[in-house]
Amino acid sequence: MPLVKTLSDRVEKFKAKTAADRVGTRYGAVKDIAVNRYLDSTADIVAVRERARNILESNGVAPGLFGVYFAFVTKAVKAAQKHSGDTLDKVIEGLKARFVAKGADPAILDLLEHLVIG
Numbered sequence: 001m002p003l004v005k006t007l008s009d010r011v012e013k014f015k016a017k018t019a020a021d022r023v024g025t026r027y028g029a030v031k032d033i034a035v036n037r038y039l040d041s042t043a044d045i046v047a048v049r050e051r052a053r054n055i056l057e058s059n060g061v062a063p064g065l066f067g068v069y070f071a072f073v074t075k076a077v078k079a080a081q082k083h084s085g086d087t088l089d090k091v092i093e094g095l096k097a098r099f100v101a102k103g104a105d106p107a108i109l110d111l112l113e114h115l116v117i118g
Contacts, residue, residue, distance in 0.1 A: 006046070007039075007042060007043055007046045010042055010046070011035065011038065011039055011042070014035065014038050015031075015035060018031060018034065018035075041081065044077050044081065045073075045074055045077050045078070048073055048077050048115060048116060049070055049073055049074065051115055052069060052070060052073045052112055052115060053066070053070075055108070055111050055112060055115065056069055056108070059108060059111070061105075061108060065103075065104075068099060068102055068103065068104050069099075069104060069108060069109075069112060071099070072095060072096075072099045072104065072109060072112060073112050073115070073116065075095055076092055076095055076112070076113065076116040076117070077116055079091045079092065079095070080116055080117055088117060089117075092113055092116070092117065096109045096110075096113065
C-alpha cells in the first residue's frame with residue numbers, strides 16, 4: 001500500500017523540483033515566496049484530507065473507496081480557496097453530483113462538505 005505524503009514531504013518535493021539551476025536564476029531569487037505560497041495552498045488540502053480520513057474510517061467506508069472521497073475533498077478545498085457564498089455552494093453541489101455518479105455515498109459527501117465549508 002502506498003504511503004500518504006505528509007505536508008513536509010510535499011514541500012521538500014516542491015523545493016527539489018524547483019531548484020534554481022533547473023528553472024533559472026530569476027526563479028531562484030523568488031523561490032522563498034513561491035514555496036510559502038505553495039505551503040499555504042497545500043496545507044489546507046493536507047489538513048482537510050487527514051480529517052476526512054477520520055470521517056471515512058468512523059463511518060465504515062472501505063479503504064479501497066477512500067480515493068474517491070479524497071478527490072472530492074481536494075476539489076472542494078480548491079473551490080473554497082477560490083469562491084465563496086452562493087457560487088461556492090453551487091460548485092460544491094456540482095461536485096457532489098459528479099462524485100455520486102462515480103459511486104460515492106451522498107451522506108458521506110454531505111459530511112465532507114461540512115468539513116470543508118462548515
